[in-house]
Amino acid sequence: MFTLAEENYLKTIFHLEHDSMCEVTTNAIAESIETKPSSVTDMVQKLAEKKMLTYKRYKGVQLTEEGKKVAAGVVRKHRLWEVFLVEKLHFHWDEVHEIAEQLEHIQSEELITRLDQFLGSPDFDPHGDPIPDKHGVLKRTEKKLLSEIEKNEQGVCVGVKESSPEFLQYLDKKKISIGTKISVLGKEFFDGSMIIQVGTEQFFISIKIAENLYVQTS
Amino acid sequence: MFTLAEENYLKTIFHLEHDSMCEVTTNAIAESIETKPSSVTDMVQKLAEKKMLTYKRYKGVQLTEEGKKVAAGVVRKHRLWEVFLVEKLHFHWDEVHEIAEQLEHIQSEELITRLDQFLGSPDFDPHGDPIPDKHGVLKRTEKKLLSEIEKNEQGVCVGVKESSPEFLQYLDKKKISIGTKISVLGKEFFDGSMIIQVGTEQFFISIKIAENLYVQTS
DNA sequence: AATTATTTTTAGGTTTAACTAAAAATATAA
DNA sequence: TTATATTTTTAGTTAAACCTAAAAATAATT
CATH class of the missing domain: 1.10.10.10 (Winged helix-like DNA-binding domain superfamily/Winged helix DNA-binding domain)
Known part of the structure; x- marks a missing residue:
C-alpha cells in the first residue's frame, strides 16, 4: 500500500x-x-x-514496471471519477480536476471495478484522455493537434493538451467539447492562426488555441 | 478546514x-x-x-455548536456515500463502511450537494441511520430495539445498533433488511430470546440479536 | 581548460499525529 | 481516612513529509 x-x-x-x-x-x-x-x-x-x-x-x-502499474492505477481512478462527476453528477469538465485529485486516492479495488461498470467501462475521460485498463494499459489514439490540420480539412475534438479552467471555459463559450466537429477554413502561414467552423459558426482562433486542442481526423 | x-x-x-x-x-x-x-x-x-x-x-x-456542525457534516458525507455505494454500485450493506470511511473526507461542498440530489436526497443510510441535512440537523425517529417489543406486536426494521459484517451477514441469511416486517410470536422471560416471523419463516433469535435491531412500531 | 551558473543532494530543522513511560489527578476500597 | 486502583495528563520520542541553507556534482560560457 x-x-x-x-x-x-x-x-x-x-x-x-x-x-x-x-x-x-x-x-x-x-x-x-x-x-x-x-x-x-x-x-x-x-x-x-x-x-x-x-x-x-x-x-x-x-x-519500474511495477511503478508504472501503480501510477497507471492512480490515473485510472482519477479519470474514472472524472467521468462519474461529469456524466452522473453533471459537473462541468473544468470543475472536476480538484475533486478527482482527492478521489483518486480512495483505496478499494472493488470500488473501482464497480464504478467502472456503473459508468459503462469508458475508454476516455471528459477531457479526452484515455483511461488505463485494470492492468495499467493505455489505449493509444492517433490524435493530432488542431494546429497540424491543413486548410479545408476537418477533425473531431477528442481532447485538450492544456486543461486550465480559463481554456476550458473559452472552449465552452465557443461551443467546443469532446465530439465537436471542427473544419479548418483558412490558415495564416505567418502566425499559424486559423479560421474555423464549429456548427454553423465561423470564427478566428490563434495558434495558442490550435496548439492545445486535440482532434482525430480518420 | x-x-x-x-x-x-x-x-x-x-x-x-x-x-x-x-x-x-x-x-x-x-x-x-x-x-x-x-x-x-x-x-x-x-x-x-x-x-x-x-x-x-x-x-x-x-x-461546541460549531463542532457539532462540522461533525454532522462528516457524518452526512459518510452516510450519503453509503447510499451511493449500495444503491448505485450495488454493494452489500456490510461492505460499505470502510470505503465510506475514506470518502467522508473528500472536501467539496458542491460534490455533496450534487451527490445528495443524484441520490434523491435520502433521509436514511443503508443501515437505517438518519442522514443529517446540510445544516447538520438530524431527523429524529422514534425507533425501538426489537427486544423492547412485546409478544404479538410487530415492527418494521429501520436499522441496526451494531453493524459488524458478522451481524449484517446473519441478518442477510435470515432475510432481514431495512423495511422488513418482523412479528414477535413468542418471548422468553428468562433470557429474553424470541420466536419471530419474517415473511413466511418463523424462527428463534437470542437476546443479542434482539438488542441490536431497531424497529419502528407505530 | 577554467570559470561561472545551474541542478541536485546533504544536513539539519519543523510540523502533525502518533507513541511510551512516568507523574498527577480522580475514583474506589479497605 | 488512608491506601489502592484507575484515569488522564505531561514529557519526551518517532516517523512522514515537508522546509532552508550549504555543499557537491554537472552543465554552460568565456
Missing part, C-alpha cells in the same frame, strides 16, 4: 515520462508537484528503495 | 455524545478511535483551541 504522497509522486512521474519521453529530473518533479527539489530527492530515494523507480544521483529517475 | 485526523475525532466524539448523552471521556475516545489516551489528550487540546469543543482537564469534552 502507498501513502497519498507516494501515489502523487508516482502519478506525476508517470505523466512527466509520457510528456518528455526520457528520464525525469528532480526539478521537473518539484515544479509539477509544487514542492522543493530537496523534498523530491527524499521521496525519490524512498520510492527507489521500494523498487517503484530506478534512481542514480544527479541522473533523474525512471519508473 | 480540518485535517483527516481532526475530522475523525469530531465525528467520533459526535457519535459518543449521542450514545452516552453526557461528557465524553478521553478513554472512550481512545477506544473508539483505536489510539492511546495520551494521543487523545493532545488532539482534544488542539480542537479546544480551535473552539470545536470545550475541554477541562480530567473532566472530558463536549462539542
Whole structure:
C-alpha cells in the first residue's frame, strides 16, 4: 500500500515520462508537484528503495514496471471519477480536476471495478484522455493537434493538451467539447492562426488555441 | 478546514455524545478511535483551541455548536456515500463502511450537494441511520430495539445498533433488511430470546440479536 | 581548460499525529 | 481516612513529509 504522497509522486512521474519521453529530473518533479527539489530527492530515494523507480544521483529517475502499474492505477481512478462527476453528477469538465485529485486516492479495488461498470467501462475521460485498463494499459489514439490540420480539412475534438479552467471555459463559450466537429477554413502561414467552423459558426482562433486542442481526423 | 485526523475525532466524539448523552471521556475516545489516551489528550487540546469543543482537564469534552456542525457534516458525507455505494454500485450493506470511511473526507461542498440530489436526497443510510441535512440537523425517529417489543406486536426494521459484517451477514441469511416486517410470536422471560416471523419463516433469535435491531412500531 | 551558473543532494530543522513511560489527578476500597 | 486502583495528563520520542541553507556534482560560457 502507498501513502497519498507516494501515489502523487508516482502519478506525476508517470505523466512527466509520457510528456518528455526520457528520464525525469528532480526539478521537473518539484515544479509539477509544487514542492522543493530537496523534498523530491527524499521521496525519490524512498520510492527507489521500494523498487517503484530506478534512481542514480544527479541522473533523474525512471519508473519500474511495477511503478508504472501503480501510477497507471492512480490515473485510472482519477479519470474514472472524472467521468462519474461529469456524466452522473453533471459537473462541468473544468470543475472536476480538484475533486478527482482527492478521489483518486480512495483505496478499494472493488470500488473501482464497480464504478467502472456503473459508468459503462469508458475508454476516455471528459477531457479526452484515455483511461488505463485494470492492468495499467493505455489505449493509444492517433490524435493530432488542431494546429497540424491543413486548410479545408476537418477533425473531431477528442481532447485538450492544456486543461486550465480559463481554456476550458473559452472552449465552452465557443461551443467546443469532446465530439465537436471542427473544419479548418483558412490558415495564416505567418502566425499559424486559423479560421474555423464549429456548427454553423465561423470564427478566428490563434495558434495558442490550435496548439492545445486535440482532434482525430480518420 | 480540518485535517483527516481532526475530522475523525469530531465525528467520533459526535457519535459518543449521542450514545452516552453526557461528557465524553478521553478513554472512550481512545477506544473508539483505536489510539492511546495520551494521543487523545493532545488532539482534544488542539480542537479546544480551535473552539470545536470545550475541554477541562480530567473532566472530558463536549462539542461546541460549531463542532457539532462540522461533525454532522462528516457524518452526512459518510452516510450519503453509503447510499451511493449500495444503491448505485450495488454493494452489500456490510461492505460499505470502510470505503465510506475514506470518502467522508473528500472536501467539496458542491460534490455533496450534487451527490445528495443524484441520490434523491435520502433521509436514511443503508443501515437505517438518519442522514443529517446540510445544516447538520438530524431527523429524529422514534425507533425501538426489537427486544423492547412485546409478544404479538410487530415492527418494521429501520436499522441496526451494531453493524459488524458478522451481524449484517446473519441478518442477510435470515432475510432481514431495512423495511422488513418482523412479528414477535413468542418471548422468553428468562433470557429474553424470541420466536419471530419474517415473511413466511418463523424462527428463534437470542437476546443479542434482539438488542441490536431497531424497529419502528407505530 | 577554467570559470561561472545551474541542478541536485546533504544536513539539519519543523510540523502533525502518533507513541511510551512516568507523574498527577480522580475514583474506589479497605 | 488512608491506601489502592484507575484515569488522564505531561514529557519526551518517532516517523512522514515537508522546509532552508550549504555543499557537491554537472552543465554552460568565456
